Amino acid sequence: QVTLKESGPALVKPTQTLTLTCTFSGFSLSTSGIYVGWIRQPPGKALEWLARIDWDDDKFYSTSLKTRLTVSKDTSKNQVVLTMTNMDPVDTATYYCARAELGLEAFDIWGQGTMVTVSS
Amino acid sequence: DIVMTQTPLSLSVTPGQPASISCKSSQSLLHRDERTYLYWYLQKPGQSPQLLIYEVSNRFSGVPDRFSGSGSGTDFTLKISRVEAEDVGVYYCMQSIQLPLTFGGGTKVEIK
Numbered sequence: 001q002v003t004l005k006e007s008g009p010a011l012v013k014p015t016q017t018l019t020l021t022c023t024f025s026g027f028s029l030s031t032s033g034i035y036v037g038w039i040r041q042p043p044g045k046a047l048e049w050l051a052r053i054d055w056d057d058d059k060f061y062s063t064s065l066k067t068r069l070t071v072s073k074d075t076s077k078n079q080v081v082l083t084m085t086n087m088d089p090v091d092t093a094t095y096y097c098a099r100a101e102l103g104l105e106a107f108d109i110w111g112q113g114t115m116v117t118v119s120s
Numbered sequence: 121d122i123v124m125t126q127t128p129l130s131l132s133v134t135p136g137q138p139a140s141i142s143c144k145s146s147q148s149l150l151h152r153d154e155r156t157y158l159y160w161y162l163q164k165p166g167q168s169p170q171l172l173i174y175e176v177s178n179r180f181s182g183v184p185d186r187f188s189g190s191g192s193g194t195d196f197t198l199k200i201s202r203v204e205a206e207d208v209g210v211y212y213c214m215q216s217i218q219l220p221l222t223f224g225g226g227t228k229v230e231i232k
Contacts, residue, residue, distance in 0.1 A: 037221075046212065046223055046224070046225045046226045047161075047163075047169065047212055047214075047223040047226075048223070049220050049221040049222065049223070052219075052221075060219050060220070061220075062220050063121055063220055096168060096169075098168075104174060105157055105174075105216040106159045106171055106174055106214065106216055107169075107171065108171050108180070110168035110169055110170070111168065112168060113168055
């Protein structure tokens with residue numbers, strides 16, 4: 001059974017750096033064709049794709065946020081980490097990680113999401 | 121970035137009646153590999169999004185056959201043949217022909 005779960009702080013202050021961890025099971029990020037993405041959703045708003053990391057360590061970022069985002073993986077721990085610098089109240093959102101694979105090209109399994117509030 | 125535009129913003133449907141959601145992309149989603157990279161998700165209240173349809177018209181595993189997708193190029197439609205109470209939530213279209221992936225603004229479906 002494939003599962004993913006996001007973890008990280010529920011509250012961060014403006015200008016701080018957010019670090020979120022996606023811990024997954026049921027698949028390996030060293031398997032060819034597999035990748036993990038991050039998507040966020042401000043309260044009451046639509047989904048926004050943030051970043052992706054592939055099995056071969058290729059990384060891709062949102063056009064508007066790429067200067068603030070870094071994604072990395074620890075294959076041995078089955079974890080993917082997303083960092084976002086210089087947090088602002090507009091970054092308040094639920095952050096999801098999700099799995100995808102080449103061939104389907106869409107996220108088939110999502111984590112439950114973690115709510116992050118940016119406030120002083 | 122490819123812009124995905126969904127209409128309507130919301131839909132109130134009597135159980136057993138059909139529903140239809142439109143999604144338009146700012147660029148063609150037909151790739152040179154002849155696949156069209158358009159997907160539909162449903163986010164039920166309080167839940168994570170779940171994949172319904174991939175590549176325009178293919179139902180994902182476990183998705184009831186009352187859901188169907190159609191379209192080509194830049195114009196796409198999700199249809200629910202007979203809406204049930206469990207279908208309430210927000211529906212999103214998404215494109216993956218080009219990074220960054222982009223989602224539509226969502227269509228909220230509620231039951232009358």
